Structures are given as structure tokens and as C-alpha cells.
Amino acid sequence: MVIRLHNSLTRQLEELRPLRPGTVTMYHCGPTVYSSPHIGNFRSFLFADVLRRFVEDQGLAVTQVMNITDVGHLTLDDIEGGEDKMEAASKKTGKTAWQIAEQYIEEFRLCQQQLRVRLPHHMPRATEFIAQMGVIIDDLLAKDVAYQVNGSVYFAIEKFPAYGKLSGKVIDELEEGARVAVNDEKHDPRDFALWKVDAKHQMQWDAPFRGGSRGFPGWHIECSAMSTHYLGEQLDIHTGGEDNMFPHHECEIAQTEAHTGKRFVSIWMHARHLLVDGKKMSKSLGNFFTVADILGKGYTGLELRYALIRVQYRQSLNFTLAGLDEARAAIARVQQCRRRLVRLRDGLERAGGDSLGEAVTSANEAFTAAMSDDLNVSEALAAVAALVAASNKATPLRDDATAALAAFARFEDVLGCFGDEPAAVDEAPAELRQLLGQRNAAKKQKDWAAADRIRDEIAAAGWKIVDAPTGARLEKA
């Protein structure tokens, strides 16, 4: 099936047509490692993960690169000779910028794992690509689209007429209300730094280009260097949060296309920011959550993943704790259904004669159609729910139970938000199984008080009793 994706550049749905047939190259703007990853960050990263999984599901090979920005970025204060964000974090904690980066890279990786992210093939760090950045800077200087002032290098916007094509920003004159950075070094206020010289900066490198001074790279250049290094001069897909569109991606396009002379990216995709309780997430509103905050409240990575992907990436997802509870219930419903199918498949429950083939086929088709339509996860989840309902209603043939399980396995492979296929029977500890036997005996004698007391005891141990027509069994709660 044709995969159609929204291209921010053209603002239209476009068919995914890889430059090299059969292989899709993706680059994702990754984390800046000066603080703990929050749920907003992971909405973007999970969107990229689901995109990759679905493209693979459709039989295409994917090469995925996600950068890790371990060089701090300039802030407005920096114009006045202040510090960048990593430096600020460094000052606060007494650690070096390098140690800060190391710590947060570690935390980021842990979050990826907890949220079941399929790891990108390459996750390069900006600090390991200084030399490659230098090659591009060198070339841009040679082509006279960049200029040097007091050792710092800036990209000259006027040399790249297409600047603004992605974001639609035409900043001939900076508008009233917009923040304007004053920097005397720039020929044009829109010009952006490729290399900065600032003696106060902790992270410093000898200039990786001819005739430069010791300093550090501008923010945008790292992505051009890392993406083209791994994926070539032209990529199929480039993603990021909506805030990256301008200026970051605009600048990436300018410097990369000025460097290579080719169109840089076929399809630009941007994830909408999430809202928390209907408001923009911010520390001052007290609605700011890191991934660790959510997990600390007792929710699982799986539940958080579900809550963060259930709405299509271009819609503004309203994140709430109630939504997390819904995710928990929705996951349980799917898993409950799969568990029964496993029991039918494995002969632990008597199969019937109901056909499920049609339901499986239509669920698969609806799922594919929804995901092909610019990753409409909400609609894809409806297809999953339809198969759950059809399965629960039926006492299917054994082969059909198997087919339905295969469909659920596929949905899990793409969305990753339901969990692994449940076991038919959880192997409960011997003492719990013994308690279950005691309850069965109590039930036989109609000693309901004793039976319920034992059930509570088992529940306290984290298990629940399922009274099926074939007898009671234990399942992990």
C-alpha cells in the first residue's frame, strides 16, 4: 500500500517514494542532553519510532539516525557573552559540561528502553562530528555563502534565496513583537552561526576548518554533518518537533543545500507539541512532567507510550493523568483478549466453530489504511478494537485464533503499545496455587467468607482469580 505522509515543506500529503527503492532513510532531531527527557520530547521520539516501525511493516528497509546534541546551545544571553544551557546546568551542579551530557545521555537511553523505542541504527553525538562540520564550514566559506568575523563564522542568508521555504517565514523586516537578537557581528540579523568563538565557553575545539579560531560549533551545523555522513546528501525523511521548523530546519536546509547543491530532504515531518491538562507544558504552571515523573507515579512505560502515541502526531495531544488510566484499561482489554486466544490456540480452552477470518482480514486492512494515511494512530486503534470485539464475541476455530493472534502481534510490532503476547497460564508461585486450592474447597462448602478472604490474600500478592467455566485459574494482576 502507498504510504502517504504530510510534508511540512509543501503542506500536503505526499506519497513516500524512497530515493533508493526499497530503502528509506530517516533522520530525527534528537535530544539536547542538558536536562531530563520530558513527555513532550518523547511524543516526538515515539512518533519517529512508530513511523519507522510502520515503514518496516510495509516491507521497506529503514536506516534511521538520531543525533544527540551534547554541545550546549547558545541562549539569548549568550549574545551578551553569557552561557549556554549545558554550561548553565554545569554551573548549577558543579559538574563539567561533559559530565552533564554523559548523565543525561544515560537517562535518555533508559527512557528509550522503558518506552520500548526500537533503537535508531545510529545515534551519533555532535561532539564526535566536529571534523565533519568543519568540512562543510570550509566549503561554505569557499563558496562565499559564509563569512568570518572575529573568528566566528556566519551563514549569509542573502546567498540562499530559498531561505524561509519550509517555515514560510519572510523576515525582511523583523516584526514587532518578535524577539530580536542584537549581534553586531552579523551582516544581516537573520544570518546564523556556523562556528562561534567565545573564550568563556567550556567546550572548545580547534577550528576544524582553514583559518579559523578555537571555538565551538553553531547549533544547526551538527545535523547537516551527521545526517549526510550516515545517509548521504539526500534523505527521504527528516523529523523533529514543530518548534524545530524554524529556525533549526530552515538553517539546515540552507547550509546543506548550499553545500551539496542538491535537495536535502524529500519529506519534512513535524510533531505537534503536546498539551498537559489543556495547557502548554511548563514548569511555572506545574504541569511539567519528565518521563521519570510519570513512571514514578506507578505508570508503566507501556502505558505512557500508549498515551503518547494514541493521537496522530500532527494533532495537539492533550496529555492527562486520566488519559494514562484510560491507556491502562485499553491495554488490559487487548491483552485479556489475546490471552484467551492463546488459550484457544494452545488447546487450554475448547475451540468452537466461529470463523474469525473475515474480521482478521478487515482489521489488518483497516489498520494498514489508517497508518498509511499519515500515521492515523487513532483510527488504527479503532481497527485493533474491532478485532478485540469480534474475537471476544466468537468461540473461534483454532486456526482462526492463531490468525487473530498473528494480527495482534503485527499491531504490536507497529505500535508497540500493547505489550508482548500474554502467556496462556501464568505460573503462579506454589503457595498461591495452594491457596487457590483452598479457595476451591471453601467454595465447594459454600464458605463464601473464607473463599473471599483467600481471594483478597491472593490479590494482595499481585494475582487475580479468574473463575472460568472450566475452573478457576490465576493470572498476574
Next chain:
RNA sequence: GGUCCCGUAGCCAAGUGGUUAGGCAACGGAUUGCAAAUCCGUCUACGGCGGUUCGAUUCCGCCCGGGACCUCCA
């Protein structure tokens, strides 16, 4: 100030010019000793005002409300 997005039943959230998406919650029933799980049923909405149309939640305009970006926040 400029550019752009959205407003769907109690909550979350798809979609469509005319045939109740889905999830969660709630309520009634079946099953059950009681629960849990499951099934059946109920809850039929599209911010407001105009316009186009045989017909608009869907297209257009205005208004109201929420949100995003405008130099480094995914």
C-alpha cells in the same frame, strides 16, 4: 503585529456534503455465591451566527474560545 492550527456526546479522540468510528467512564441486563473478565443493550455529538446547497458537523465568511511558531523549547 505577522504566519498557522484546532474547537465533535461525561472524558479522550477519528471521520464524512446525505448510511450512529473507536476507547474510557456511566447506567440496565445476561453470566456469577459475590466479585473480576466477557457478552447484550442504553447514552446518537459535531463552539456561535450567517451564507452556498435539495441537504452542512463536513464547503465559505464573520465572531467567540483554545493552542503553536516568529533565533536555538520535541
